[in-house]
Amino acid sequence: MALALPQLPTVQRLLAAEASARRQAWEAYDADALEQEISKYKAALSDVLDELQRLGAGVDDDDVGEAADAEGQEGIEGVDWRYGSVDELDAREWQVPPHCIPIHANVTTYDWSQLIAATQFDVIMMDPPWQLATANPTRGVALGYSQLTDQHIAQLPIPRLQRNGLLFVWVINAKYQFCLDLFDHWGYELVDEVVWVKMTVNRRLAKSHGFYLQHAKEVCLVARKGQDPPGMQGGVGSDVIYSERRGQSQKPEEIYQLIEKLVPNGKYLEIFGRKNNLRDFWVTVGNEVTGQGAPREDQRAIDGGLRIPNAVYGRAG
Structure with missing residues (x-):
């Protein structure tokens, strides 16, 4: 019917x-x-x-609840999504925060020199679209970074953006050792880690597939370069976050709150950000910070069936 x-x-x-x-x-x-x-x-x-x-x-309400709570929805490590409800919509999340600084750019082609000349950052956080040899990148296709390799991430000018400060990097199991080597390459030392235990709307573990075990957490490695950032307040929060999954690849709000307590009134930068990552007093660089797709020059190339000018391509590292 x-x-x-x-x-x-x-x-x-x-x-x-x-x-x-x-x-x-x-x-x-x-x-x-x-x-x-x-x-x-x-x-x-x-x-x-x-x-x-x-x-x-x-549709029975119980069936809806069970479907939304089903295990293994995410499918690929590092990809975070779930079924939502219109009741969960928050109008504030549809608005660009008034005091954020979004930079709509492909991080692989962005001219970082002006930002480097303008300021140094106390805290940098990034959630790279890690490329896996046996699967799609964790979120690279959606972000237009489908050919981004480990070497290209290593070429980001992180050391030039931060003389002294903290670096937060979300990492998947397969890239854990690479990330530690990357810290050495950039001149950082590992000092801590934050574990996000992912919950469903019913406060159950939000499990996804893993090679050996089901995964219900994500890890953010914390590294330091030089001295602690000015005004840093140690011991202000836990290294474990219990929080519901939100939008695709959207990290919990608690990680921002933790960083802002750890380094109050700091200069914060997020790389590979999306519109749902925008936050007051943060600079966010990414090719989806507007929520309307890739930057114009990238989209023109994509529409014409061409590669993005000057973008990095190659085999997965």
Whole structure:
């Protein structure tokens, strides 16, 4: 039986609208208008559910909960996603924080010299799209870094961005030793690590596939170069974070809170960031910080079937 969409004008309008037009409309909304739009979506989805139930195709709430809590949804180590609910939408996450500095650029082609000349950072955090020899990169395809190799990550000018300070790097098991070697190469020493224990909405372990064991955590290695950053406050937080999974490749808000307590009023930089990583008082560099795809010059090359100019390509390291 077909869904009687003519009886559901709100749903029909939403389905008919172009994605680009909807996005432009959303970005023009203030917080109150955005809340109203979200309410319309919730009401429309409720209408759809009522219609499905009328047609005898209703979904049991318990089945939805079990599906959303199923183990192994992530599939590949380092890829973080789960089924969500419209009830979880937060209008604040749709807005660009007013005091953040997003830099929309491909990190492999970005001219870092101006940023290096402008300031030195107390804390740098990055979540590289690690390339695996036997699988897709952990999130490289989505970010446009599908050919990024270990050597290309090693070529990032991290030592020039930070004379003294802390470096936080999210790492997967297969790249743990490489990351330790990378610290040596860049002139850093390993000083600590943070473990994120990933939880479901029902506070169960959010397990994903692993070669030997199922994985329910991610590790962020902490390294130091030179001296501790000015004003650093040691012992202010735990090295274990219990937090729900959020958007794709989105790290928990607690890691930012921990860094900001550890180095209050510091200069913070995140590399390989996305729109859902933007945060007040952070500089975020990445080719998806706008949430609208790659930088213009990259997209023109992709649309033309060409490689991104000056981007790095090659075999996985």
